[in-house]
Amino acid sequence: MIPEEIIDAELEVIEDIETTKTYRLTDINIQGFTDELKALQQAIYKVLNTEKYEYPIYSFAYGIELESLIGKDPIYVQIELQRRIQECLLQDERITGVDNFQCTVTGDSLLCRFDVTSIYGNTTIMKEVSV
Template sequence: MAELTTDLKLQERTYESKTYKLSNEKIEGFVDDLEALKQSIYKALLTEQYEHPIYSFDYGIAWKELIGEDRAYVRAETKRMIQEALLHDSRITDVDQFAFIFEGDTCTCTFNVTSKYGMFEIETEVQI
């Protein structure tokens, strides 16, 4: 007879380095390593957190929380939210060197990502 136990085994999420290549909203082959990581980053940055039941609550960024906030708050929260969203990925070791440009109700944020494939720059826009 099988015995019931309360043993729980946790597994850390790992990320694959090969994925479909998205180009002009079409799948065109595969990408891997650095290009797959960049695609993963942009996808996380473009996904509004909590809005899509297919994703866990820790995926994406809650950009809507920044609407109407002052610039100092937007800088601090954007940095925090991006770091939290991206550092879940085991391929990424650091997210830093944030720079912000404000034009009207748009904030352009540039930052560096250090990964196992090297360092590169990412840029994203936030409506505030």
């Protein structure tokens, strides 16, 4: 049976905000949950320690390509590392900026320190790579 009267209904769109709650990783195990800035710091750590194109479980857009920098001139590595870090981190919609890079070369390693601005606040990250 088809209704003969027209039903006037308005749909209300409610914007869902995705939760950032995730498992909390420690040095040796997964214990409890974390969210917001701590969850974002975990995500940054994970993406910066995953070699791009290496693991078939991740898309080609995930991770950072660092192996190709080994053996290169430290000045080139410093410039390229900044670009690659910004490129991989700015894919995350929670991150609004990556800047204030400070790099130090010690022997055959380069330590890069930088600030990440996000919707949850600011954090300072360090990443060491072989040169």
